[in-house]
Amino acid sequence: xxxxxxxPQSMFIQEGEDVSMxxxxxxxxxxxxxxKQDPGEGPVLLIALYKAGELTSNxxxxxxxxxxxxxxxxxxxxxxxxxxxxxFCAGTNSGGxxxxxxxxxxxxxxxxx
Amino acid sequence: EPEVTQTPSHxxxxxxxxxxxxxxxxxxxxxxxxxxxxxxQKVEFLVSFYNNEISEKSEIFDDQFSVERPDGxxxxxxxxxxxxxxxxxxxxxxRTLITSSNQPQHFGDGTRLSIL
Numbered sequence: 001x002x003x004x005x006x007x008p009q010s011m012f013i014q015e016g017e018d019v020s021m022x023x024x025x026x027x028x029x030x031x032x033x034x035x036k037q038d039p040g041e042g043p044v045l046l047i048a049l050y051k052a053g054e055l056t057s058n059x060x061x062x063x064x065x066x067x068x069x070x071x072x073x074x075x076x077x078x079x080x081x082x083x084x085x086x087x088f089c090a091g092t093n094s095g096g097x098x099x100x101x102x103x104x105x106x107x108x109x110x111x112x113x
Numbered sequence: 114e115p116e117v118t119q120t121p122s123h124x125x126x127x128x129x130x131x132x133x134x135x136x137x138x139x140x141x142x143x144x145x146x147x148x149x150x151x152x153x154q155k156v157e158f159l160v161s162f163y164n165n166e167i168s169e170k171s172e173i174f175d176d177q178f179s180v181e182r183p184d185g186x187x188x189x190x191x192x193x194x195x196x197x198x199x200x201x202x203x204x205x206x207x208r209t210l211i212t213s214s215n216q217p218q219h220f221g222d223g224t225r226l227s228i229l
Contacts, residue, residue, distance in 0.1 A: 033217055042117075042204050042220035043156065050215050088156065100146065100158035100169050101218060 002027050006089050006104030013079060014112055021087060021107040022073040029091030032065050032072040033101065037086045046087075047074070076109075084111050115139040117221035119205050125227045126195055134190045134224045136205030145188045146206040146218060147180065149173070156204065162188065192226075200228045 006023045013019060023032070031050055035043035047058050049065035049072060056063055062075045072091075076083055086108050090101040118137045126132045138145050147159040160170040162180055179191045188207075192199055202225050206218040 031215060031217075035220075040222070042222045045217050045219060048215070048217040090156075099144075099218075100161050100171065101148075101156075102158065103156040105155045 002029075002091070002102045004089060004091060004102055004104040006107055008107060009105070010108040010110065012110050012112055015079060015081060017079055019076040019079055019083070019109060020073060021089075022071060023089035023091070023104050024071045025091055025102075026070070028069040029093055029102075030069065031092045031099075032063075033090045033092075034061075034063050034072070034074045035088045035090060037088060037106070039085075043088060079109075079111055081111055084109055117205055117207055117219055119203075119221040119224050121224060122222070123225045123227070125229060128197055128228050129194055132192050132195055132226065134192075134203050134205075134226070136188045136190075136207075136221060137186050138188055138205065138207030139209070139219060140186070141209055142207035142219075143210045144168075144208045144218075145180075145182070147190045148204040148206065148220075149201040150204065150223070151201045159190075195226075195228050197228050200226060202226075 004023050004025050033048050034046045037043045047056050047063040052069045053067045054065040060077045086106040088106045089104040092099045092101050120135045145162045148156050150156045158171050159174045161168045177193045181189050202223040204220050204223045206220045208216045208218045
């Protein structure tokens with residue numbers, strides 16, 4: 001099946017620093033999504049990307065859909081303590097309902113005081 | 114903001130028993146999904162459901178699994194004869210249908226299934 005390689009696996013940063021994480025795939029997706037998961041909760045949608053080359057922002061978060069449709073990155077600017085959590089990328093080829101998401105293994109973001 | 118709700122939050126079951134996990138998708142959503150997440154691992158797709166039938170399933174979704182939409186609001190995942198390796202978080206997700214644009218999936222907070 002399709003595999004997503006997400007990196008880095010974990011990040012230890014200081015509050016106020018910028019963060020960058022990315023996902024790559026061996027196959028094409030027509031939709032890329034970024035989710036955040038807090039302990040004991042379900043994934044919460046951060047940003048959805050539907051067009052190759054698309055750059056979308058949501059507050060301090062910015063994500064891009066790679067032009068080859070095989071990669072995406074997520075940037076977080078000026079990190080704050082509530083940014084701590086696990087960030088997952090997910091890809092799908094949506095259309096007709098056959099659009100189960102393929103998830104990356106996640107990036108653990110840890111903010112040091 | 115509308116949410117996907119799942120019950121129970123934690124289910125403990127003896128190996129070999131049947132278990133039913135319940136989900137109430139967001140009310141105007143038409144596509145429904147189940148995913149699982151084994152502790153410390155990534156989220157894995159199980160099945161998608163639309164128009165009262167399965168539209169896609171993964172290789173994980175074998176004959177011990179079944180899904181049903183018994184009424185206009187609930188969406189259930191049944192696991193027959195549970196195994197130890199079925200222990201995981203199970204997430205329900207749903208999305209709406211707008212033909213002019215793609216819509217993302219929204220997830221519930223999950224049911225933690227523990228098989229003893």
